[in-house]
Amino acid sequence: MNVYPARSNQIAARMLGDEMMIMSPRDATLFSLNEAGALIWQSADGHTPVSEIVQRVCQEFDVEPDEARADVESFLSELAGHRILNFTEEAQ
């Protein structure tokens, strides 16, 4: 079953050089994502499944699919834990 990560519509975000800055207005926590994190974040649009995000990471950063899947899933879960992203089972 595909899962679709979606960025919260409450956050603020901007690319600063090659880093993605994100602020959660809920508690003003600031996050900084590197290039790989930024790619995953930007792909979390609510209609791109995790499987496709993994493919994008593999293409962009030359990593093995299994390793990429583990990293992407763990990263997305961490962002969801901060409530700046959520998962849906259907594309939005």
Added chain:
Amino acid sequence: MSALLQSMNSRAASLNIPLGVQLDVTYRCNERCVHCYLDHDDHGEMTLEEIRGVLDQLAAAGTFFLTLSGGEVLMRRDFFDILEHARKHLFCVRIKTNACMIGEKQADRLRDLGVESIQVSIYSHRPEVHDAITKLPGSLKRSIEAIRRLKARGVKVIIANVLMAQNFGDYPGVRLLARELGVESTIDPTITPKMDGDRSILGLGIGIGELKAVMHDETLVGDIAEFCAPPPPVDSDVLDELPCSASHTYCYISPYGDVFPCVQFPLPTGNVRQQAFLDIWRYSPAMNDVRSIRPRELPVCSTCSHVGGCTRCPGLAYMAGDMRGPSVQDCEKSYARTGIPSANMMLRAAVRHDLVQIHL
């Protein structure tokens, strides 16, 4: 400031990115605060489409922190269209308002649109003092009701209290009110001259004795010994540091599209109705002139023992006649804090002394 925010600021400065921008959407206001520096007539505000275009440009330029202010932002009927567009671009939006026009519906929308914080001006906990400053009867009651509405919806509110002779004694009451409402509060002893250069409203400000009392109030400053410590010896690094964020990572845009280095720095650098924002930000000679200022080249301040710890505002200095000169209000703050006169104060005292000798 968090380490991440500090590194974000340094990165933005090195990449020449306007990380923070204040956009005043109108100068019109429903209050007539005695100390206000603005002319409240509408001299041709930007339209909604023009503002949307500016926001598009700011997002492309890398702006992250966007402050929407005025005047009173809600005097514009299209304010929520502006806010919606800003949030589509994922700006971290902060709003400055008197909140009098924030009812249930407006509070719902502010929550839903994910505003980072709302700053509300409160001058006293007593209606007779607050309303005498705003010249709007019932304004304190309305502002407080709005704060409660916002707070009930989980929106972050910050009370901003400008200190003047008229309300100085009430700041502890305002802080108590903020605590009761469950919101943060700030106080600001700076009165800014009017944008047309009229300095008469500066007379409304607090005196040096009151400023000293504020600087030595441990409920405000924490550890008094540390806060009021004499300035450390000046090292050469301090003389090459960036003086403030104006023109480095921050600028201000008026309702008429004029771009300035800061809201408190009315040096014209260009207008977004005539030029692309980034062309003004990057290439305006005036913006680059401000950008070039370092403490080392300031004729008086570079010789001052406070140069490393002073909050010198180049905009206030500009309004006093020379953006490379001292900012008298900041000299007074350094003196009130430490008891040590600034180089500028000593110079002025010497000149006065000489004048007296000549006169005699």
